Amino acid sequence: MSEQIFSYSQQQLETLTARVLELARLGGATAAESDISEGCGQNVTVRLSEVETIEYNRDKGVSVTLYIGQNKGHASTSDFSDKALQDTVNAALNIARYTAADDCAGLADPALLLKNSDYRDLDLYHPWNLPVETAITLARECEDAARGVDARIVNSEGGTVATHATRHCYGNSHGFIGSQTTSRHSLSASVIAGSGDAMQRDYWYSSARCADDLLSAVSVGRMAGERAVRRLDGRRVKTGQYPVVFEAPVAGSLLSHLVQAVSGGSLYRQSSFLLDSLGKKVCADIITIDEDPFVLRGLASGCSDDEGVATKNRRFVDGGVLQGYFLGSYSARKLGMQSTGHAGGPHNLSVAPTLSGGLDALLQRMGTGLLVTELMGQGINMVTGDYSRGASGFWVENGVIAYPVEELTIAGNLREMLLQIDAVGDDIDRRGSRYMGSVLLSSMMVAGEA
Known part of the structure; x- marks a missing residue:
């Protein structure tokens, strides 16, 4: 996949986000936040050396959460036209007018939001220019390697190659707008081994932001086959x-x-x-657990959480002792604490x-x-x-x-x-x-x- 797979640039998504927030303000919302995303991908599965599925997906969506005081409304659409954005904001406003007030509802503390100067490029986007014919070849190589491990491998659930990319933007009425583009690719195989009446299934996979970081199709397949056979008897x-x-x-x-x-x-x-x-x-006592949001190409890396709160390195458990919770803004307020930048996990x-x-x-x-x-x-x-x-x-x-x-x-x-x-x-x-x-x-x- 390449840059042309997206219909909207990051700048266009940011402009749409700003438009949703402006419509919310004009409609009477005292605060608002919006998520806009576009994603596309390809998934190819080969079973018993024959192509079983070729799937393409392309989706996009806008969601808006807004507040009238402490009353909250939420609505979403997959239509990016200005009329659809206005209708979605109106729907959220109508919901907010009928919901009960919640004193913990609201946006993240503006003092905690990611600052432009703290943004880091975490190398999360690596499009994979993968023609479907090449994907079929890789999936077949993966499955063939698994089936070739042992004569007792009698069936297969297939070899699969998947690639996906997402462009996302989040903004709120505190003036925060942030966007990023990410990719994720995977190879997998699942096979069934048999001995007499006994049957055992096992699998293996490799997943990464960049296709160059994936294990080879043959390596993934062999691991799946070996794991299935060793479970027999x-x-x-x-x-x-x-x-x-x-x-x-x-x-x-x-x-x-x-x-x-x-x-x-x-x-x-x-x-x-x-x-x-x-x-x-x-x-x-021997357990130490660290959290690092800034791992290059990490599958859970990010400079901010789903509410725009800046993420931080921290020691989660030190010598068996718990050093911190995982809190978004709402749960933090419920507990009388401060967000730890974990809206979204x-x-x-x-x-x-x-x-x-x-x-x-x-x-x-x-x-x-x-x-x-x-x-x-x-x-x-x-x-x-x-x-x-x-x-x-x-x-x-x-x-x-x-x-x-x-x-x-x-x-x-x-x-x-x-x-x-x-x-x-x-x-x-x-x-x-x-x-x-x-x-x-x-x-x-x-x-x-x-």
């Missing part, structure tokens, strides 16, 4: 308390649960197992490893126990922290993988699990916005055979 284990290693791709879910527990919405609704935890121990969280040598070193540290490579279900109570999920992976004996295991349930309590982290590996998964290696927990309940 799975067994169950005896029910009991065992140490558990979460492989890096699933270990990030523990960090996600921690983030959710200390995010504004959960806190002001009193729906978190970590209420009033600021400055208190929430993880094992966190930015590139990184958990410092405590053990070198990758996954093998972590398994040696564990000795005998369970390696979890896949989690299933949503058995998590964020109010109490109770945790119960289906799992599969491998049984480990004397630090070495012995055999695959399946049809298991692992259970515990998130508060205790975070405190029982015994080690974090340096096999860091960097494909998303949470940079974290595999994690060893000293003990969990594993339910298998009686």
